[in-house]
Amino acid sequence: MSKSLTRLTVPCDISYWSNSAGTLLASQFPLITVLGAKDSPVSFRVCTLFLMLNVVHRMLAQTLFVLGVHAARRICYINETCLHTGWMAALAFCVLFIVFLRPIRGKAYEFFFYTHMALALITLGGAYYHTTTFGHYLWPCFLIWGLDRVIRAIRLVAFNHSYFGFGSGSGTLDATTELLTPHLVRITLKRPPHFHWAPGQFAYLITPGVSSLPFEGHPFTIASYDSTMNAKEITTGTEKSSESPKSYWKELVFLVNVREGFTKRLGHVAAQKGTIKVFLDGPYGQRNDLSGFDSVVLIAGGTGVTYTLPILLDVVEGVRSGRRTCSRVVFVWTVRDSRHFKWVLDVINSAVKLAPSSLTVEIHLFVTGSSNTDWDTVSTDSKLESPGGVSTLSAGLKVSLGRPSLDNILKAETEEARGGSMCVAVCGSESIAGTVRRTLGFSVAGPTSIMRGSASITLLVESFGYA
Structure with missing residues (x-):
């Protein structure tokens, strides 16, 4: 056969x-x-x-x-x-x-x-x-x-129905613009009742009066937090004379770097403190659930704070309401000029005040390119005492000159969280993200480190830009 x-x-x-x-x-x-x-x-x-x-x-x-x-x-x-x-x-x-x-x-x-x-x-x-x-x-x-x-x-049409004549509240999505520095614009608009987002998510802003094309969308991270607290609770942690901090809990806030093209035109409008028509498209991005972590470390560089700030507010409110079991949160923010602190410094101070006693909040602010004469431009509830070295603003909040030693901070926090779980969220330049990755390598957060009793670490890295 x-x-x-x-x-x-x-x-x-x-x-x-x-x-x-x-x-x-x-x-x-x-x-x-x-x-x-x-x-x-x-x-x-x-x-x-x-x-x-x-x-x-x-x-x-x-x-x-x-x-x-x-x-x-x-x-x-x-x-x-x-x-x-x-x-x-x-x-x-x-x-x-x-x-x-x-x-x-x-x-x-x-x-x-x-x-x-x-x-x-x-x-x-x-x-x-x-x-x-x-x-x-x-x-x-x-x-x-x-x-x-x-x-x-x-x-x-669904997210911006008031502009199209469906329902009441026509014009409520008009946004106010502020030129905080020559290179930074803050956009603030009231949150539509149907619009909800998670910390770290972003939305496309369509501004026909600023964009080259009528329905040209530009993505920006939402710097505020979709809070469930009532206005009275928020007011207890904010200055009565300041409306800015409250907007980071109840409204949509975007911080935009002024460069070329669309952002440059937006900067010209913000210089006049103008109001612009804004259509919302979103939110987009991954929802990060930090409810199961014992400690959280947030690291940001420049406008990367738009990613880490809502997470800070979420952790504070979550522990305050009993939805989170986190016992420690460390917030690290690096800027080139101390004047940049006024973007959100009042909000950070308010978060520290709102934190319950069961949650330890440490804020580390670093100025890498500011001269000593710029320190008096930082507005806080307690005046900075020393232009050099470290100055304490309020309990758990410190400002330092120079670049942060991220490796030392992370190693110390890893040791502090020994035997528990820790989440590290970072948004900044490639050098900052690279330093965090290298530090949390095999020697600190490798497979054998857990066997030695070290903390179980989760790393979240958000990159700048969308290009």
Whole structure:
């Protein structure tokens, strides 16, 4: 009895591999479109991981760029009419890949945003007419893109219905702008009754009067906390003469760095203390539950405080109401100029006062580039006594000149939390995040450290920007 063997042969013809790469490239366009859409069915199911989906979108785009090598086989047929649309799509995709590089994307994000939209449409359109055989891979991309825009429009109407004449309260979403420093704008608006968010989440702000396009959205981290405390409870921890701290519990607050493009135009409006129309889209971002930790360490650099401040307020209110079992929270904030403290210093002081006796709150503020003469510009409930070294503002709140020794702080807190659980949340520059990662390495928070009785540590890292 004999068995027949079938040998699988792989063609050596380069055209076979070229066509296979092109087919694989076309088949991935619907996936890359879904991953890049903010309101796609996938992002609805995992809306808290929206940023992670965006990272996968970028990684897939790089893979597709490599698959574009299949066009090299057709260079000798460059004059054929049927290949013109293919070359147009390939050229647009190559330019898009160059603009996509982080140095360009980070320096001129608005330029990247508009160029990305135009080149993506050219790529899809050119690819569709280039390969009619596999057009069923391309036309769903336009459907997904259109569905994303329809869902986004519905969300805008739902979250901003008062602007569209549905219900009462027309105009209540107007926002006030303040130029806190030449490089920082604070945007404050009343929280809509249906809008709720978790600490660390962000929202897209659509400001037709400031943006280049009417419905251009810009993401900013929500610097305030969605509090459940009543106004009387909040007032007990704030100065009666100051309305600013209260807004961080009951309103939506955003701190925006003034650079180029949109933020520069926003700075001009804030200099006039103008009121702007704002449409809200969100919230987005992951919800971080810190209820199970014995201690929490919050580290921020500059405007990274917009991420850590709401977490601080959440921990204080959670322990105050009995929803949290945390016994210790350490808040570390580094700025270049002591004048920057006035952004939220009153709020931090209020949080310290609102903290119950069962919760130890330590605040460490560091000034890295400020001169001694700037200390008198910091407004606190107790005057700073010394321009150099360490000055105590209130119980548990200290200000120091120079850069923080994050490794010493983290090692000390790890030892303090020995036998328990600790969460470290950081938002700042790459150097700050890198220092925290290195410190909480194998020597401090490795697998064997728990066996030695050390604390179980969870690290949360939030990056600056969205480019």
